[in-house]
Amino acid sequence: MPELLNPGVIFTLGAFVTLFLAAGLRRYFMLAVIAFSATVTWQMDLGNYGNLQLFGETLTVTRYDVLSRLFVVVFHIAAALNVIYGWHIKDRVENFSALAYPGAAMGGVLAGDWLTLFVWWEMAAITSVFLVLGPRSRSTYMAAMRYLAIQIASGVLLLAGIVLVYRESGSLMFEALALRNEAGDLNFGPLLVFIAFGIKSAFPLLHNWVQDSYPKASITGTIMLSVFTTKLAVYALARGFAGTGELIWLGAFMTLFPIFFALIENDLKKVLCYSINNQVGFMVVGIGVGTATAVNGAVGYAFGNIIFESLLFMSLGAAIYRTGTSKATELGGIYRTMPLTMTLCVVGALSISAFPGTLGFVTKGLIIDGVAEEHLMLIWLILLFASAGVLEHAGIKIPFFTFFAHDSGKRPKEAPPQMLIAMGIGAVLCIGIGLYPDPLYALLPYQDQIAGYHPYTSYHLIEQFQLLLFAVLAFVVLQKTGWYPAEVPSVNLDFDWLYRVPGRAFLGWVITSVAAIWHLVWDNLVRFMEAVARGLHHTHGPEGALSRTWPIGFMALFTAIVLGIMLIVTFLI
Amino acid sequence: MADQHKDHGSDPGWADKPWFVRLFSWGLYLACALAAAAGFFWKKDHPHFEAEGFPVFFAIYGFIMFFLIVVVGQHLRKLVGRKENYYEERE
Amino acid sequence: MIHFPGLEHLPALPVIIPLIAAPFTIVMRPGRTPWLWATLVSWVTFACTLLLLEVVWHGGPTEYKMGGWAAPLGITYYIDLANALVMMLVAAMAAVVFPYAYFSVKSEIARAQSPAFYTAMIICLTGLLGVAATGDAFNVFVFLEISSLSTYALVAMGARRDRRALTAAFNYLVMGTIGATFYVIGLGLLYQATGTLNMLDLHERLAGQDNKVVEAGFAFIVTGIGLKLAMVPLHLWLPNAYGFAPSAVTAFLAATATKVQIYLMVRFIYTVFGFEFPFLEVALNAFLILGIVGMFYASFVAVFRDNVKQMLAYSSVAQIGYMLLGISFGTVDGLTASFVHIFNHALIKAALFMGVGCVVLRIGSSQLTAFRGLARRMPWTTWALVLSGLSLIGVPPTVGFISKFKLMEAAFQTTTLIPPLLVVLLIGASSLLAAVYVGRLIYTMVLEQPPENAPAIKEAPHAMRVALWIMVIANIYFFFFTDLTVGVATQAAEALMCSQAGCGGAY
Amino acid sequence: MMGHLILRVTIKILFAPIILFALYVQFHGDYGPGGGFQAGVIFAVAFILHVLGFGLEETKKVLPPKVLPWLMAMGVLFYAGTGLLTLFLGGNYLDYDVIQPTSHHHAGQHIGILLVEFGVGLAVASTMLTIFYHFAGRVPEISDEDW
Structure with a gap:
């Protein structure tokens, strides 16, 4: 039995225990x-564990x-x-999801066969829907149902694909x-499996559930959601479809279109959601290229x-926690009273923009090199x-509009200590690994390739500095000339409009x-039945009781119809 | 949230003070100049593309592309921008 | 000289034992005695069916001549793997539900009626086992009526809790009688055409007969059995009958009654008739369409039901759709999937209805509102319901998944009216609906707060909880150990289909 | 009282012949048309007639309803027990031949079928009466004035 005890199982069991614990x-x-x-x-060595026999097939619950390994490590973090x-959160459902959902994602990452993957795949969908459902209002309920429908659709496609793959290859191993x-x-x-993965990793046109x-x-909830579902899908793509040419173009497109939507989006949470699409796009390109460098990247x-x-997400979340809004038009100027949060946010922004000395720099370069x-x-x-687009919406827009820009007049308190600690750890990881990337490189799958790679070459530094600094320069110029679009309260139509408006109307x-x-x-x-019954009623039956008998009459009528059809069809054939 | 009060512009924070804005701007210009200049001194050993050989390629590309994103992007708003309660009205 | 009957009587014993036990029950003192007796009988019967399954599994089909008269003149019991499995299932459900019934019956049925109740239960068991065991088509009718009549009485006994049970029972009686009559009319037509009632003999004598009499007989029989198994649109009796019957009765019936009818349908389609008849294709196509319609229609209704018993009853109608779908493929795999689902669904629904019964016992209502915050009030019952609910959706590691997987696998290999992939997607989509209504239940139980000033309630009594959890564990056990379900079902399906190709006898 | 006099006298006269006829049908069922089902109903008819003439309470004194479940059970047991007997005598279920294995005239078949038919008759008669007692003894839930 300890064979079966992998992080996914431990988290899931733990999640169920939390349901019974005091807040x-x-x-x-x-x-x-x-x-x-x-x-x-x-303490686990690399290898396969938890082999189960199920109708003649071997299932591998844990493939470490x-x-x-890399995904399990980062999911733990x-x-x-x-x-x-979320130390302050006492909501039972959210606490449950906080373990069950990462557990499902890790279970999926460790799955060695299709069936196990499918189980965790669906588990991830079901456990995460509680997060979307979190605030419990009508609009979240509808969104949660849309989310669940899409996630389950992915699961159904996956299962159908698995059955086909199994019929063809005769093996259930997830290869x-x-x-x-x-x-x-x-x-x-x-193809079905590919689409199932595609839905979860938010391929273009399948991406709207994210926003x-x-x-x-x-x-x-948003922070957790941003981490697990799409990254589980990235892992699945890396495992199942590395080197598939179609992914390169899909990924490239994925990096592109969110940039524009993020630019004009007023809701900063949504800006970050577009950023997820864009970021996953980079990964998808790397997987599509499929070489050692690219997959490492x-x-x-x-x-x-x-x-x-x-x-x-955490720093934006802290600002939302203190001010109660995520709209760019309603935020701004709060760096005065939330300096620590602002600083940590800037670290994140530098990192996602891949400034040298940060985590982004030492990893993104690999993909581009690939x-x-x-x-x-x-x-x-x-x-x-x-x-350049990432720099625009994630590197500049998020910190700038949250903490600087026009003064909203809000003077919120600094973020609570537990948030600062969590963000601090994140920031330390960003800078620490950025300056000393060897531990991360040791986790990458292609060690032969990474051994000869050095991120801090002069040329790489210059190229990155040129790109980023001049982009910032452009921002400054635009800002000074007033060409940079002002934030206006609005909602932007995206592909989901198709199913939310005409689809709904249809x-x-x-x-x-x-x-x-x-x-x-x-x-x-x-009316017909009543006529029949009234006719009978004249000759037979006592008063009343019509309403009572008609269901039986209705059933009898159906029986007669079925019999009639059966007779006609059998006679005619 | 208790201590938030609306007093626009009455309290310019350090980031809004002219000296900081000036310092930031000039610092940025200097950094840009240095980065561009450095491009002429260090060359990539085995460039994959011809463009990489051009000393200030990344600088120009970054600048133009950023410009492009913003300029093109804001026109998108005319196409897809709607009132905030667009979906709520329809549900 | 007295002989002690040995294994040679095994095919008849599961029917004889409850038959003889029933009259004793009616004269017992009300209260605990009839229950103990019924439980004992169900266990002995279950042991016999297990033994029978073992014998048939390893020794091949067996035959038993009633009164020593040989077929086709006399009534013979033919037991092959298909009936042995169904009989074992029915007896197993009885063996679990009967012990469970005590407290539930005590609260739902007048004490004076308890001997009559257990008598009816035992007679119902006799009838169901008889239908499955016999190889004589008219004998099927007799046992069909024995089980049905006792069922009507059992459903009507729910009247103490809710008077509407009487109407439900009456509706059921009328519809059940129409079904049985159709069956007997069809049988009469076949008898006219062949002069025999023995199933095997019927098959042989029907071969080559392609006339209106046989066709009409077929239509009547399919409609009659279709009514009895609640095939959409002939299902309207079921939701009320299951919804208003006493909880223990619902659990027993939901797990057994329609399953036996499905078996009977399979028996008629594949053993008595066969692919030589062109109308068989038509019937199979009808099953395909009605099955899919049922899957969706009933699931949609279930989604909007506020009474959990009725919700589950409609879900049963939907699940019957899956079984019909499996039959409609006309392949060994399809039939296997059907048999597997018969078995698995019995486990699932028994567990669910038993769980609901526990709630009814303690809270006194099966409305969804009664389930609010149940996780804190009756954790054992709640988690049993959650697990079996997941099984109903088809989430691994539960048996529901095996059923769906087998059905999808079978769907991929077929050439039907509807493209296989679409069938598979439809199966998936209707599972989604199951997820919705089960999700509703789980959400209500686990995430909602119990109503304000709700009186403190105890967990269900041990006997009920143990029986309930046996079913839940069975739901998980048979996911990992599928020899009994998939293994036997495959062999049974092969045997049934083989008769078409002419390899070996019809059995 | 007087209004029912003719009926009551008639019923008293007919009561015994009806039961006799029931017995005739019962035992005739061995070879000719008849048998336990019909005989049981005819037997019950005698008592039903009695109820119609004399009232439920009088008949209940003649044949108390308490006895009926026992009779029902006995009837079924006669039937099932005969089968069981043949089982213990070494035959199949309901294989009457083993009752008199040495007979050349199939005496076993005669005995067996008589026993079974008797059981059927008993069960049918008592069941019919139970149903009738219940219907006749049912207090209307809605009194006549409320209609």
Whole structure:
């Protein structure tokens, strides 16, 4: 049985225990669970564990190898940071999700076979929906249902894909799949799996659930959501579809379009959600390229992104916690009273923009190098362009509009200590690993390649400084000339408009017309039945009792119809 | 949140003071100049693309692209911008 | 000279034992005695069916001549893996539900009626086992009526808690009688065409007959059994009957009654008729469409039900859709999936209805509002409901997943009216609906607060909790150990399908 | 009282012949048309007639309802017990031949079927009466004035 005890299982069991604990005790217990799971993981050697026999197939509950190790490590860090950050939270559901959801993500990362992956995949969807549901209002409820529907759709596609893949290959092991066969045609089973992964990693046009649901969650909920679901999908893509050419273009597009939406978005939470899309895009490109450098870069960047993205979310969250709004138009000028939060936010912003000396710098360079090595000129230019975009919306917009910009007049208190501690740890990791990246590099899957890589070469430094400093210069120029667009309270249409407005209208139309037809048929049927019953009533039966008998009559009528159809059809054939 | 009060502009913080703005601007210009200049002295050993050989490629690219994003991006707002309660009205 | 009956009587014993036990029950003193007796009987019967399954599994189909008269003249019991599995299932459900019933019955049924109640339960068990065991088509009708009549009485006994049980029972009686009549009319037509009632013999004599009489007989039989198994749109009796019956009855019936009818349908389609008849394809297509319609229609209704018993009853109608779907594929895999789901769904629904029964016992209502904050008030019951609810959705590691997986696997291999992939996606989509209504229940139980000033309540009595958790554990156990379910079901399906290709006998 | 006099006298006269006829049908069922089902109903009819003439309470004195479940149970037991007997005598369930294995005239079949038919008759008669007692003894839930 200890064979089965992997972090995913430990977290999940722990989550269920939290349901029964008193509110004050829960947070200590949650930290203890994370610490225990980390110890178990620490002592685990690379290899496969927990092999189960199930209808003649071997399931591998835990596959602890170089690729999954990195994700498990960073998920532990993120889960711990989140518990610390949300030390004040006493909500049972949120505490439950704070363990169950990372647990599901880790279980998925460690899954060695498709079936186990599927289980955790669905678990991640179900446990995270509680986070979206968190504040419990009508709009969050609707968003949560949309979120759940999309996540489950991903699960259903995955299961269908798994069945097909299993039929074809006869193996349930979660290994790399070929999206196309030798003739270049799409393989159907892998395609379904690909789309399932794509939904979770928010491929372009499948991305809207991120912006739709994440901002609806509570502050801590959003931070957690930003970490696990998409990164689990990134891992799954890296495992299943590394080197799939389609991913390069998908990823490149993913890095591009959020930039523009983020620019004009007023809700800073949503800006960060677009940033998630953009960031995952970088990883997807790396996975698509599929060379040792690129994959190292992709998973390394996933590691880094989890740290600095949540640092940004946390600092924004602290501002929201103190001011009660996430709108750029209503924030601003609060650096006066929240200097520490502001500083930590800037660290995160520098890091996500990949300024030298930060976590972003030492990981993003790998992806761009990977692309350059393959001489993919256009992609390379797009990624550089997207880097400027990252600087724009995550590096400048978030700290600038949250803490500086126009003075909103708000003078909130500094963030509470537990938040500062969590953000502080995140910031230390950003800078620490940025300056001394070797421990992170030791976790990357392709050690041969990384051994010869040095991020701090003069050329790399110059290139990065030129790109970023001149971009900042452009910002300053735009700001001074007044060309930089002012923030206005608005909501921006995105692809989700299609299903939220015309789709909804269409659905409403279908429902009303179906209802109309149904009423028509039903009323006539009832009238017909009543006529029949009244006819019988004249010759037989006592007064009343019509309303009582008609359900039976209705059933009898159906029986007669079924029999009639059966007779006609069998006679005619 | 208890101590928030509306008094626009009455209390310019340190970041809004002219000396800081000036210091920041000049610091940035200097850094940009240094970075551009450095491009002429250190060259990449094995450039993958010709563009990489051009000393201030990244500087120009970064500047123009940022400009482009902002200028193009704000026109997007005309296309997709809606009132804040756009969806609520429809639900 | 007295012979002690040995293994050679095994096929008949599961029917005889409860039959003989029933009259004793009616004259017992009300209270604990009839319950103890019924429990004992159910356990002995269960042991017999287990033994029978073991014998048939390893020794092949067995036959028992009633009164020593050989087929086709006499009534014979043919037991192959398909019936053995169904019989074992029915007896197993009885063996779990009967011990469970005591407290539930005590609170829901007048003490003076308790002997009658347990008598009816035992007779119902006799009837269900008889339907499954017999190889004579008319004998099927007799046992069908034995089980149905006792069921009507059992449903009506819910009247003490809710008077509407009487109407429900009456509706059920009318519909059940129509179903049985149709069955007997169809059988009469077949008898006219062949002059035999033995299933095997019917199959042989029907071969090559392609006339209106046989066709009409087929239509009547399918409609009749369809009504009895609550195939959409002939299901309307079921939700009320299950909803208003006493909890123990609902748990027992939901786990067994429709399952036996499904078995009977399979028996008629594959053993008595066969693919030689062109109308069989039509019937299978009808099952496909009605199955899918049922899956969605009933699930949608279930989503909006506020009474948990009725919600689960509608869910049963939806699940019958899955079973029909499996049959409709006309392949070994499809049939296997159906049998597996018969077994698994019995486990799931028994557990769910038993859990609801515990709530009814303690809170006195099966409305969804009664379940609010149940996790804190009755944790054991709640988590049993949660686990079996997950099983209903098909979340691993529960048996529900095995069912769905098998069904999807089977769907992929078929060529039906509807493209296989669409069928698979539809199965997935209807699971989503199951997730919605089960989610509603779980949400209410786990996340909502108990109503203000709710009186403190105890957990359900040990006997009920133990029985409930046995079912829940079975739900998980049979996910990991599928020899009994998938293994037996596959062999049973192969045997049934094999008769089509003509390899070996019809059994 | 006087109004029912003719009916009551008639019923008293018919009561015994009806039961006799029931017995005839019962035992005739061995070879000809008839048997336990019909006989049981006819048997019950005698008592039903009695109720109609003399009232439920009088008949309940003749045949107390308490006895009926026992009779029902006995009836079924006769039937099932015969089967069990043949089982213990070494035959199949309801294989009457083993009752008189040496007989050349299938005496076992005769005995067996008589026993079974008797059980059926008993069960049917008592069940019919139980149902009738319940219907006849049912107090209306809504009194006539409330209609």
